[in-house]
Structures are given as C-alpha cells and as structure tokens.
Amino acid sequence: MLYKIKKNGGKAYLQLYNFLREDIIKGVYPFGAKLPSKRLIAAEAEISVITVQHAYEILCDEGYVESRERSGYFVVYKDKDFFSVSKESSLQLPKLDLASLGDFPFSILAKTMRRVLSTYGERILIKSPSAGCTELREALASYLLRSRGMAVAAEQIIIGSGAEYLYSIIIQLLGRNKLVALEKPSYEAIRKVYEANGAQVEMLTMGSEGIETESLQQSKAQVLHVTPYNSYPTGITATASKRREYVQWALERRGYIIEDDYASEFTVSMKMEDTLYSLNPNERVIYVNTFSKTMAPSFRVGYMVLPKDLLALFQERLGFYSCTVPVYEQYVLADFIKAGDFERHINRMRRRLRRHREE
Numbered sequence: 180m181l182y183k184i185k186k187n188g189g190k191a192y193l194q195l196y197n198f199l200r201e202d203i204i205k206g207v208y209p210f211g212a213k214l215p216s217k218r219l220i221a222a223e224a225e226i227s228v229i230t231v232q233h234a235y236e237i238l239c240d241e242g243y244v245e246s247r248e249r250s251g252y253f254v255v256y257k258d259k260d261f262f263s264v265s266k267e268s269s270l271q272l273p274k275l276d277l278a279s280l281g282d283f284p285f286s287i288l289a290k291t292m293r294r295v296l297s298t299y300g301e302r303i304l305i306k307s308p309s310a311g312c313t314e315l316r317e318a319l320a321s322y323l324l325r326s327r328g329m330a331v332a333a334e335q336i337i338i339g340s341g342a343e344y345l346y347s348i349i350i351q352l353l354g355r356n357k358l359v360a361l362e363k364p365s366y367e368a369i370r371k372v373y374e375a376n377g378a379q380v381e382m383l384t385m386g387s388e389g390i391e392t393e394s395l396q397q398s399k400a401q402v403l404h405v406t407p408y409n410s411y412p413t414g415i416t417a418t419a420s421k422r423r424e425y426v427q428w429a430l431e432r433r434g435y436i437i438e439d440d441y442a443s444e445f446t447v448s449m450k451m452e453d454t455l456y457s458l459n460p461n462e463r464v465i466y467v468n469t470f471s472k473t474m475a476p477s478f479r480v481g482y483m484v485l486p487k488d489l490l491a492l493f494q495e496r497l498g499f500y501s502c503t504v505p506v507y508e509q510y511v512l513a514d515f516i517k518a519g520d521f522e523r524h525i526n527r528m529r530r531r532l533r534r535h536r537e538e
Contacts, residue, residue, distance in 0.1 A: 182224045191226050192233035193450065199234060200419075203243050203256050214244060214252040240448035242388070242418030257420045283475060287520050288511075295510045303510060307502040311338025311482070315513040319482055322516050326444075326525075328457045329466070331484050337493070340479045340503035342439065342469050346372045346404075348500070349437055349465055349483065352493055353402060360400035362390060366411045369404060369439075378402075385410065389417035392424065401434045408443035408452050422455055429463035436464045442472040444525045447533045461487045470512065473525060480504050480512055 182198045184191045202208055214220075217231040224231075235252050238244045243256045296303070310316070316333040323329040339345045346369060350357065355377035361370055363382035370380050383394040390405065405425060407417040417425070429436045438455045446452050456466040469481035485493060502509075515521050 182220070184224050184226055192230045192237075195220070195224065195226070195231065195234040196237050196450065199238060200243060203238075203254055208254045210254055210257050212254045213250075214254070216251065237448055237450045240446075240450075241452065242420060255420075256418075284520065284524055288515065291515050291518070291520065292511050295507065295514055298514075299510050303507040305506060307338075307504070307506045307509060309498060309500055309502055310334070311336065311502050311504065312506060312509040312513065315509040315516075316482075318513040318516040322521070323484070326451055326522065327454050329454060329484070330460065331456075332487075334490065335485050335487060337483050337485060338502055338504050338509065339481050339483070341471065341481045342441065342467060343368055343372050344503060345467050345481050345483050346437070347376050348497060349467075350376045350378050350402075352489065352496055353435060357402050358400040359402045359404055360395075360398045361404050362406065362410055364412055365404075365406070373404075385413055385415055387415065389415065389421035389425070395424070395428055401432065402437065403428065403434065404437040404439065405455070406439040406441055407455060408440060408446065411441075416452070419453070422453060423458060426455055426459045426463070429459070434463065438464050438466045440466060440468045443468075444473050445528055445532055447529065456484060465489075473521075474512075478508075478512075480508060 182195055184194050188194050199208075199214070208214060214235070217228050217235065220226075220231045221228045235244065235246070239246055239252070243254065244252045245255045246252055313333065315338060316336040319336050320331050320333045323331055337345075337348070339348060350359070350373055358379045358381055359373050360381045360383050361373075363384050365382075370382075373380050381398055381400050383390045383398055385391065389407070389410075395403075403425065405417070407422055407425075409416055425436055428434070436455055436459075440454060443452055443454075454464075454466060456464040458464075464486065466484040467481065468483075470478045471481075474480075512521075
C-alpha cells in the first residue's frame, strides 16, 4: 500500500498514522494482519524509519495494533467485538501525582489576570450569558479543533462550574426517567449526582479494554456515561475497538453517550486520544471536560459540547439557568487559551509524563 506524504500536510508521522488507521478501520488490514515492515513503508513513502516508528507507536498506544517482539506489528482492532473480557484481566495502573512532575505556570496566569483586568475593565461586572461568555466558548471551539479534531460551533459549548454540575444539567436535559449506565467501578460522585437528580443507575463491569461487551449488550440503559481515558479508579483506557463499540451501542438504540474526558490531555501518547465525539460528531455524544486537573483543583470551570440536535431542547428546558462561572474567570481562561499558554503548559506536562514513564 503506497502512502503519499504531503510536504505541506502537517507532521509526516501523523499523516502516516491517519492513512494506516483508516486502512485498519476499512479492513484493508483486518484483525490479525501484519503491517508492512517499517523499512518498506519508509522506502515507499520516502520518509525515515523513525517517522514510521512514531506512527506505529501511536497505533499501539490507541489499541489499533500491537507490537510482537521480533515479529512486527499486528492488527488487534475489531470493528465489532462481541467477546467479553474476563473480570480478572482488569488493569490496575498507578496514579501519578502531576503536581510532583512540574509546577503550574502561575506567573503567566498572574500576567493573564492583570491583562484581563486592564483590557476588559468594568465588563467583568456584566452578567454572563446563560451558556457562558462568547469569548471563552469561541476559544474552546478553536482549541478543540486544534487539539482533538472536534469541529464544533461555539453555540454548542455550555460553560458550568465543574463536572458534577454539568452531570446534573445533562440528566435534566435528557430526562430524569432515563436509566443511566456507568462503569463499574467508577468515580462514586457520578452515581450520586445522577441518583440525586432522580435517575436510575446501572453499573456495567469493566474489563481490560473498557466495559465488557456482554455487560454493554445486556444493558437496558438509554444513556451511557464513560470515561474512555484513564477511568477512575482502574486506570483503564478504552481501546480503539471499544470506543467504536460504545458509539455503535448509542446509534443502535438511539441513546446518548456522556463522554467524560477528564484529564485526557495528559496522555503520554504522541497524539491526543480520539474522543468519542470525534467518532460520532453532532449525533449521540455529549462531551464533558473540566480544568480542575489541567489547571488547578480550585479552578472550578467545566464545559460540555452538545450535539446540534439538542440545542433547541436545551434552550427550551434549561435556557433560564444562569451561568455558574464568574465572568472574570471566563475571560482569564479565554485569554490563557487564545495566547497559547494553556497548550504550552499541557505539552510541557506531557513531555514530563513521558520521561517519568521511561525512568
């Protein structure tokens, strides 16, 4: 298979990764197939072997292929995997104390705060629109496109004070009569928030790749809440096959997935993990993320991305809610993102995490 790498098409290893990933998904390389050797790909695409190695490593990180010593790289992605993973195979990964790996750039944040006070002046005293300030929603839309490949409009983004608040908003939007499926085990506060809002909760057993297929298929839930990256407390990251299985589950029963993307920015992969939202844009996935891990625990700012089909319903049912995040904090975060300081901080932390893993 000849892959043509464009000089102006971005980083070569990411171009190659995208070519290979699409061929794996389409079945050009079916489950169990061996990928071409790094030297062969490098020669045909006129790139270095190191570039091919980087692309293959990302495919390994995301669960599309696996490396077998002295044998090469083999496809482990399954379009539909109906085989349950045994309960004993669940992984227990150590939690890293991110604070010990490097300090947050407080001096830069302080400069941003002063600049916002100077630039916006008395505008910080004006009440925020119910969904959040336009400046922050536009900054987040641009950031999600750059970093996660999520093409969303600013009006799809709703700002709120942390994940728990957003969970309660979502269940009010979808209906309190819904049965919500959660990962077992999962962060205890998630279950408590849904139950406090009148929803019924069903716990689905986790395997080493994500929720076990049998448990998922037998569920009667209409809403699935998952943390595809580094689920708490198991540390399990859903494989590429499992992420697409989640999306297919939602499509088949016309349900919704609440994608809790908590701290996914700190992946040690050379490429950000694929979001469920990017696999199913504007349809059945509600994306949720916060800044409590990437910025600081006291930075109580979260956001969700709604499918376009839910925007009118949101305005009808919940448009009367006032935004729970102060305007000043919204402007500071918007400026921090637009100046590139947030992404520089994330990239610096990811490099430190990779070095930490290699030690």
